Amino acid sequence: MTVLILTSEQDVTADMAVVELNANGIPVLRLDPAELPGGVGLSGEFAHGAFHGHLSVGGRVVSMGGLRSIWVRRPGVPAAHAEAASPWLTEEASHSLYGMLRCTEARWMNHPDSARQARHKPWQLWLARACGLPVPATLITTFPRAAREFAERYPDLIVKPVSGKHPDDAGLAVPTTRVRPGEDYRDVANGPTLLQRRVRRAADIRLTCVGDQLFAARAASSRDAEDARHGDEAAVDDVRFDPAAGPWRPIPVPRRVADAVRAYLTRAQLAYGAFDFAEDADGVWWFLECNQSGQFGFIEIETGQPIGRAVAQWLAGAPFGPISAAGGDDERALGAECG
Amino acid sequence: MTVLILTSEQDVTADMAVVELNANGIPVLRLDPAELPGGVGLSGEFAHGAFHGHLSVGGRVVSMGGLRSIWVRRPGVPAAHAEAASPWLTEEASHSLYGMLRCTEARWMNHPDSARQARHKPWQLWLARACGLPVPATLITTFPRAAREFAERYPDLIVKPVSGKHPDDAGLAVPTTRVRPGEDYRDVANGPTLLQRRVRRAADIRLTCVGDQLFAARAASSRDAEDARHGDEAAVDDVRFDPAAGPWRPIPVPRRVADAVRAYLTRAQLAYGAFDFAEDADGVWWFLECNQSGQFGFIEIETGQPIGRAVAQWLAGAPFGPISAAGGDDERALGAECG
Numbered sequence: 166m167t168v169l170i171l172t173s174e175q176d177v178t179a180d181m182a183v184v185e186l187n188a189n190g191i192p193v194l195r196l197d198p199a200e201l202p203g204g205v206g207l208s209g210e211f212a213h214g215a216f217h218g219h220l221s222v223g224g225r226v227v228s229m230g231g232l233r234s235i236w237v238r239r240p241g242v243p244a245a246h247a248e249a250a251s252p253w254l255t256e257e258a259s260h261s262l263y264g265m266l267r268c269t270e271a272r273w274m275n276h277p278d279s280a281r282q283a284r285h286k287p288w289q290l291w292l293a294r295a296c297g298l299p300v301p302a303t304l305i306t307t308f309p310r311a312a313r314e315f316a317e318r319y320p321d322l323i324v325k326p327v328s329g330k331h332p333d334d335a336g337l338a339v340p341t342t343r344v345r346p347g348e349d350y351r352d353v354a355n356g357p358t359l360l361q362r363r364v365r366r367a368a369d370i371r372l373t374c375v376g377d378q379l380f381a382a383r384a385a386s387s388r389d390a391e392d393a394r395h396g397d398e399a400a401v402d403d404v405r406f407d408p409a410a411g412p413w414r415p416i417p418v419p420r421r422v423a424d425a426v427r428a429y430l431t432r433a434q435l436a437y438g439a440f441d442f443a444e445d446a447d448g449v450w451w452f453l454e455c456n457q458s459g460q461f462g463f464i465e466i467e468t469g470q471p472i473g474r475a476v477a478q479w480l481a482g483a484p485f486g487p488i489s490a491a492g493g494d495d496e497r498a499l500g501a502e503c504g
Numbered sequence: 505m506t507v508l509i510l511t512s513e514q515d516v517t518a519d520m521a522v523v524e525l526n527a528n529g530i531p532v533l534r535l536d537p538a539e540l541p542g543g544v545g546l547s548g549e550f551a552h553g554a555f556h557g558h559l560s561v562g563g564r565v566v567s568m569g570g571l572r573s574i575w576v577r578r579p580g581v582p583a584a585h586a587e588a589a590s591p592w593l594t595e596e597a598s599h600s601l602y603g604m605l606r607c608t609e610a611r612w613m614n615h616p617d618s619a620r621q622a623r624h625k626p627w628q629l630w631l632a633r634a635c636g637l638p639v640p641a642t643l644i645t646t647f648p649r650a651a652r653e654f655a656e657r658y659p660d661l662i663v664k665p666v667s668g669k670h671p672d673d674a675g676l677a678v679p680t681t682r683v684r685p686g687e688d689y690r691d692v693a694n695g696p697t698l699l700q701r702r703v704r705r706a707a708d709i710r711l712t713c714v715g716d717q718l719f720a721a722r723a724a725s726s727r728d729a730e731d732a733r734h735g736d737e738a739a740v741d742d743v744r745f746d747p748a749a750g751p752w753r754p755i756p757v758p759r760r761v762a763d764a765v766r767a768y769l770t771r772a773q774l775a776y777g778a779f780d781f782a783e784d785a786d787g788v789w790w791f792l793e794c795n796q797s798g799q800f801g802f803i804e805i806e807t808g809q810p811i812g813r814a815v816a817q818w819l820a821g822a823p824f825g826p827i828s829a830a831g832g833d834d835e836r837a838l839g840a841e842c843g
Contacts, residue, residue: 201646201696202646202693202694202695202696206646206647206693207644207645207646207696208643208644208645208646208647208650209626209643209644209645210641210642210643210645210650210654211626211629211630211633211639211641211642211643212641212642213641214633216626216629216633221647244695247694247695248694249694249695254695256666256667257665257666257667257695257696258695258696259667260623260624260625260626260666260667260668261626261644261666261696261698262696263624264624264625264626264627264644264666265626265627265644267621267624267626267627267630268626268627268630277620278617278620278621281616281617281620282606282617284599285599285602285603285606286599286603287548287550287555287599287600287603287604287606287607288603288606290550290555291550291555291606291607294550294553294555300550302549302550302551302552303549303550303551304547304548304549304550305546305547305548305600305603305604306546306547306548306549307540307541307545307546307547308545308547308560311547311549315549326596327595327596327599327600327603328595328596328598328599329599354541354545355541355586355587355588356541356583356586356588356593356596356597357540357541357546357596357597357600357601359600
C-alpha cells in the first residue's frame with residue numbers, strides 16, 4: 166500500500182515526511198498535478214461494476230486501489246505545465262485526477278472538501294468558539310457605520326484579510342496591521358473588511374495538530390518592540406513579519422485547549438491543522454486562525470518536535486518503531502479520532 | 505424566516521420558484537454575489553460567543569439568523585461587478601459571504617461542498633454504480649494504448665468532457681460526440697479523455713429530483729436521424745444539440761431507479777439533482793450523469809410537472825396548499841431523506 170503525496174517539486178517540508186516513510190519501508194508516490202498531462206499520466210476504467218485506476222509518474226505505475234493515504238501538501242494547478250495549458254485543460258485534468266482519487270478508499274490529509282471549508286475564516290471563528298476556544302471580538306463588514314460603532318466599543322483594533330491567503334501566494338500576503346486611531350472607515354464600503362480586537366500578546370503560540378498528536382510551540386513577544394510600535398499611527402502586528410520575535414520553544418498544551426482543538430478538527434473533518442493563538446498577559450490562548458495546510462518545517466527545525474515523523478505515521482496508518490518524543494500515546498495518535 | 509436565493513439577475517428558472525414562494529407568503533431575499541460589494545452589503549460580528557450576521561440588498565436588511573434555507577441557483581462570481589474588481593477582492597468577498605452563510609443553520613440546496621464534490625464525473629460514475637444504477641463502460645485516460653484496447657472491446661464509443669461544464673459556460677460547451685472508426689487515439693496523451701460505450705438509445709430520460717420528490721420525463725429518439733448519423737465519420741450524439749429529438753413527456757419512475765437515485769442523493773448530500781439517462785431498446789435506463797444544478801425550466805414548460813413548486817416547498821421547509829400533481833406524499837417529499 167502506497168502513500169500518495171501531491172505537491173510541487175520543491176517542497177522541503179514534504180521531504181521531512183518522505184525521509185521517515187522511506188526509513189520505515191513505506192512506498193511513496195510523489196506527483197505534482199501541474200505535470201498532468203505530461204510527466205504524470207492516469208487511466209481509470211469503470212466497467213462491470215468496478216473501478217480500476219492507475220497513476221503513472223516517470224514510468225512508474227501505481228494502482229489507485231493500492232493507495233493507503235493521500236497527502237495534499239502543496240499541489241500545483243492541474244495541467245499548469247502542459248504544453249497546451251488552458252483553463253479548459255485544467256478543468257479536465259483536475260476533474261480526472263481528483264475525481265478518480267475520490268473513488269478510492271485512501272485516507273486524506275486533508276480531504277479537498279474539508280480543506281475548502283476550513284479556509285473560510287468566518288466559519289473558523291464560529292467553529293473555534295463553538296468548540297470552547299476564546300476568540301477576540303471580530304467584525305467583518307461592508308458598512309462604515311458598523312465599523313465605527315465596533316471601533317467605539319473596541320478602540321484597539323487590527324485589520325487583516327478575510328480570505329487569509331497563505332504568504333506563499335505571491336502578491337496576496339497582507340500582514341495583520343493595527344488600525345490608526347481616528348480612522349473613518351469609509352473604505353470599508355469598497356470591500357468586506359475584517360476588524361478584530363487586538364490581543365496585547367505576551368507570546369505567539371503555534372499549535373500543530375497531526376491526527377490526535379499535538380505539538381505546541383511558543384515565541385515570546387518582544388515587549389520593547391511592541392511598546393515602540395504602540396505610538397505609531399499604523400504598524401504591522403504579525404509574527405510572520407516581526408524580526409524581533411523570540412525563538413520558538415516547545416511547551417505543553419493545556420488540557421482545555423487540547424480538548425477544544427481536537428473537537429475542532431473532528432467537526433472540520435481535518436487530519437491536519439496548524440492553529441495560531443495569541444497568548445495574553447494572563448496566559449490565555451486567544452484563537453486567531455487554523456491553517457489546514459500550515460507549514461511545520463520552521464517549527465520542527467527550531468523546536469526539534471518530530472512533526473514530520475507524526476505526519477509520516479499518520480500517512481502510513483501505523484506507528485513506526487520507538488518514538489523519540491511527542492505527545493499522545495501511539496495507538497490513539499494515528500488518527501482514530503480525526504482521520 | 506426568509507429564503508435566500510443566490511443567483512444572477514436574469515434567471516427565469518429562479519422566477520418559477522419565487523412565484524410559488526410569494527404566493528404562499530414566504531419571504532424571499534434574492535441577491536447576486538457579483539454585486540458584493542456595491543448593491544449587496546454584509547456585516548457579521550463575532551463577540552461574546554455569538555455570531556450576528558446581516559445581509560443588505562437595495563436597502564433591505566435581513567438577519568442571517570433568520571434564514572430558513574439557501575438556494576445556490578446561478579450565483580455570479582463574488583465582486584465581479586465591483587468598481588475595483590480583482591481576484592483578491594473576489595477572494596475576500598467570497599470568503600466573507602459564504603464563510604458567514606456557513607455559520608447559519610439554514611438548509612442548503614445545494615451546500616457548496618456537496619455541489620463541488622458532485623461535479624466530479626468519475627466520482628458520479630462510481631457512486632451511481634455503487635447505488636445500483638447501470639453505468640455504460642467508461643474509460644478516462646491519458647494513455648493511447650489504454651484507449652485503443654478499450655476501443656477493441658467496445659467498438660462503438662462516444663467521447664465527452666470529463667469536467668462536464670454546463671452549456672451555459674460560454675466557450676466550454678462540448679457536445680458528446682461519436683468516435684470515428686479507426687481513430688488512433690494518439691491525442692489522448694495531450695489531455696485526459698473520457699470514452700464511453702455508446703448506448704443505442706430509444707429515448708433520453710431526464711429525472712429531476714427535489715428532496716424526495718422525483719419528476720421523470722422522456723424524449724423519444726429520432727430513429728431515422730440516428731440511422732442516418734450511423735454512417736458518419738463523427739457525429740454529435742447529444743440530446744442538447746439534437747433538433748430532431750421528440751418532445752419531453754412525463755413518465756413514471758421505476759421503483760428500482762427511484763431507490764437508487766434517492767440513495768445517490770443521500771450519499772452525495774444533495775437536495776437537488778437532475779439525472780440524465782439513456783433508455784435502450786430493452787427499456788433499461790443507463791446512467792449518464794447527475795447535474796447538481798441542472799435546469800428544470802424547459803422540462804416544466806414541456807411536461808407541466810410542478811418542479812418549481814417542489815423547489816419552493818423544499819426551500820420553505822413546509823408543504824403548501826393542495827398539490828396539483830407530482831409524485832411522493834407531501835410529508836416525506838420535503839427533504840427528510842435528502843435534505
